[in-house]
Amino acid sequence: MSHTLTAMQALSSQRLWQRLETLSTFTDPDRPWTRRAFSPRFMASREWLTEQMQQAGLSVRIDSGGNLIGRLEGTQPHAKPIMTGSHSDTVFDGGRYDGILGVLAGIEVAHALHDSNQQLEHPFEVVDFLSEEPSDFGVSCVGSRAMVGALSADMLAQRASGAGTLAEAITLVGGDPTQLTQPLYSSGDLHAFVELHIEQGPVLERQDIPIGVVTDLVGIRRFRVVITGQPDHSGTTPMDHRKDALVGAAILIQATQQKAIQMNSEQRYVVSTVGYLSVMPNSSNAVPGKVELMLEIRSNEDHVVEHYGEQLFSMLQPELQALGLQLHTESVSHGKPTRFDAEVVDRIEHSAGVLGYPSLRLPSGAGHDAVYLAGIAPAGMVFIPCLNGRSHCPEEGIQLAHMEAGLKVLLQSIQTIDQHVFNQK
Numbered sequence: 001m002s003h004t005l006t007a008m009q010a011l012s013s014q015r016l017w018q019r020l021e022t023l024s025t026f027t028d029p030d031r032p033w034t035r036r037a038f039s040p041r042f043m044a045s046r047e048w049l050t051e052q053m054q055q056a057g058l059s060v061r062i063d064s065g066g067n068l069i070g071r072l073e074g075t076q077p078h079a080k081p082i083m084t085g086s087h088s089d090t091v092f093d094g095g096r097y098d099g100i101l102g103v104l105a106g107i108e109v110a111h112a113l114h115d116s117n118q119q120l121e122h123p124f125e126v127v128d129f130l131s132e133e134p135s136d137f138g139v140s141c142v143g144s145r146a147m148v149g150a151l152s153a154d155m156l157a158q159r160a161s162g163a164g165t166l167a168e169a170i171t172l173v174g175g176d177p178t179q180l181t182q183p184l185y186s187s188g189d190l191h192a193f194v195e196l197h198i199e200q201g202p203v204l205e206r207q208d209i210p211i212g213v214v215t216d217l218v219g220i221r222r223f224r225v226v227i228t229g230q231p232d233h234s235g236t237t238p239m240d241h242r243k244d245a246l247v248g249a250a251i252l253i254q255a256t257q258q259k260a261i262q263m264n265s266e267q268r269y270v271v272s273t274v275g276y277l278s279v280m281p282n283s284s285n286a287v288p289g290k291v292e293l294m295l296e297i298r299s300n301e302d303h304v305v306e307h308y309g310e311q312l313f314s315m316l317q318p319e320l321q322a323l324g325l326q327l328h329t330e331s332v333s334h335g336k337p338t339r340f341d342a343e344v345v346d347r348i349e350h351s352a353g354v355l356g357y358p359s360l361r362l363p364s365g366a367g368h369d370a371v372y373l374a375g376i377a378p379a380g381m382v383f384i385p386c387l388n389g390r391s392h393c394p395e396e397g398i399q400l401a402h403m404e405a406g407l408k409v410l411l412q413s414i415q416t417i418d419q420h421v422f423n424q425k
Contacts, residue, residue, distance in 0.1 A: 008411060010112035013404040019052060019104045020403075023088065024096040032394055033096050037089035037131035037142070038169045045088055046173070049103070049128055056107050057114030058126060063184055065146025066130035066175035072110050074123045074418075080191040082120065082414055083377075084109070085127030087143075087369060091134075095198075095396025097386070101403070102196045103128045109411045120418045122191045129369045130173065136160035137169065144369035146175075148376050149183030156180065183376070190377035192344055192417045195370045196410045197381060198398060202389025203362055210405040211352045211359040212383030215345055217371045218269060218298040218363060219305035219337035225252065226328040227320065231281050231289030243324035246279055246288035251319060256295065256312055263308075269300045269363045272308070300337045300363040338371045343422055344380035344413075351412035357405050366391075378422050382409050 026045035028034040035041045046068055053060045058070030071081070086102025106126035113119065130143030137158040145151040156167040156177055163169060167177040199205075204212050229243035253274050260272035276294040297308045313329050320327050345361070352359040364381065373379050384406040387397035 005116045007109075007112045007116045007118045007415070008408065010116040011108060011407060011411060012111070013400065013407060015111070016104055016108040016407060017400060017403065019107070020097065020100060023048065023100050023104065027090075031093050033090055033094050033396075034092050035088065035090045036092070037133065037135050038163070038173060042089055043173070046128070049088065049107075052104070052107050053110075053126065056111035058107070058110050062174035063147070064176040064179035065143050065151065065184060066170045066173040067143040067147060068128040068130075070107065070110065070126040072113060072124040073119070074121050075119045076121045079122040080189060081123040081125045082191050082417060083125045083127060083193045083373070084195060084410065084414065085125075085129060085369075086195055086197060087129045087132035089131050089133050091392050093394060094133075094392050095386075095390075095394070097198050097396055097398050098200065098391055099132060099197075101198060101384075101398070101406070105196045105407050105410055108407060109414060112411065120415070122418055124414070130170070130175070132369050135166070136163060137166040139166060140367065141369055141372060142166070142170070144372040146170075146180050147184045148372045149180075149186075150372060151180055185376055187376045190373070192341075192422070193370060193373040193377050193379040194344065194348070194410065194413055194417065195368060195373075195379075195381045196406050197368060197383060198386040198391060198396070199383040199389070200364075200366050200386060200391035204360065204383060204385035205387070205389055207360065209358050209360045210384065210402050211357045211409055212385075213345055213349045213352065213359050213361045214340060214364050214381035214383055215361050216300045216340055216363045217338040217368060217374075218300050218365050219302060220333070220335045220367065221297050221305050221309060222332045223295045223309050224330045224332050225293050225295050227252070227291045227293075228326040228328070229289050229324060230287070232287040234285045234287055237287055242287050243289075244287050245291040245325060248320050248323060248325040248327070249274075249277065249291040249293055252293075252295075252312075252316055255316055259308070259312060260297075263304065268304065269298075269365060270304055270308075271298045271365060272296065294332070298365055302337050305334070305337065335367075335371075338374050340370075340374060340380045341378035341422075343420065344378045344417065347416045347420060348380050348382055348409065348413045351416055352409050355405075355408050355412055357409060380413075382406055382413065
């Protein structure tokens with residue numbers, strides 16, 4: 001079959017940019033950019049996304065996990081699909097491009113294949129995964145968890161205020177939670193998965209590199225930490241008689257910052273954050289008697305994720321005891337690092353080079369739906385820079401040239417992966 005137009009030539013960065021602009025308008029007007037999963041704004045955006053998928057030549061369905069999936073058939077009837085996609089929901093007051101870039105770029109790749117009358121050997125699926133961001137039910141990556149069988153009965157039973165259970169919410173978006181006792185896709189059911197996303201950090205922009213080739217996703221561990229002292233009057237309690245729990249919290253916060261800085265290197269990514277504090281009595285004229293905080297550690301090395309917290313707490317215990325403070329810690333969650341498939345990583349890096357784009361291998365410090373797909377298929381991610389490294393905020397931005405680079409690398413990677421036979425693991 002001869003073609004007057006290749007798929008690469010048929011790509012339209014302007015069409016993708018316009019779709020990005022349009023989808024971002026589905027937001028709570030007083031809180032841009034807010035499009036929470038399961039909300040009326042989200043449901044309206046799903047209707048629009050369905051129309052865009054159909055315009056691109058995709059057949060559209062919603063699977064049992066509430067994922068919106070568009071599909072182009074391939075030339076080989078029994079070949080396993082190549083999948084791409086991301087998510088269209090946002091955090092509160094989030095960014096315009098986080099998630100939706102990957103969904104709409106996938107639609108544009110399909111549109112270009114359709115317009116150029118080209119078919120991949122493998123079927124091509126574009127997915128808007130349901131609720132990648134932490135939902136009002138307390139569960140993140142709802143759709144990708146459901147797809148691989150990682151959405152438990154306990155998660156489905158979680159409730160949101162005034163919204164029933166997560167299972168009921170999945171039903172309302174067109175899913176069928178009764179079918180989620182087994183994976184929707186098992187190992188070997190996909191040829192590969194590739195996701196395009198903004199970096200959500202400053203590395204690519206600082207080094208003026210348009211393409212990031214993601215090597216791995218960090219593991220994340222969270223601890224609930226309670227430091228207990230003694231509440232006293234702030235005016236009548238001498239400094240050497242105080243058991244100030246907030247002083248203990250300050251020592252921990254400073255120590256974890258220094259430890260993460262010391263451990264971080266070019267090969268080992270380590271970040272530590274205390275993003276939640278509850279101080280009691282929390283009064284201007286009382287010595288804090290109790291502080292509860294959440295400590296989060298992220299690293300691409302499993303050893304760090306596994307042992308960082310215990311090492312930190314053991315180091316601080318003598319100093320806190322000397323201040324008359326008690327330290328109680330509890331591991332709340334523990335997700336291991338995910339290393340992407342070396343062959344997919346190589347194909348993405350090669351594709352960037354073929355197109356003349358400088359690229360950089362780097363880990364992702366954020367979570368993505370790709371972490372679940374990587375458990376059942378060869379997977380990888382493409383990053384493009386974001387303005388000032390900002391994300392999950394209204395100031396999140398991208399450049400048209402970077403978007404176009406990411407789109408072309410996505411298509412080139414998919415075409416290359418389409419011809420690639422993966423080593424059997």
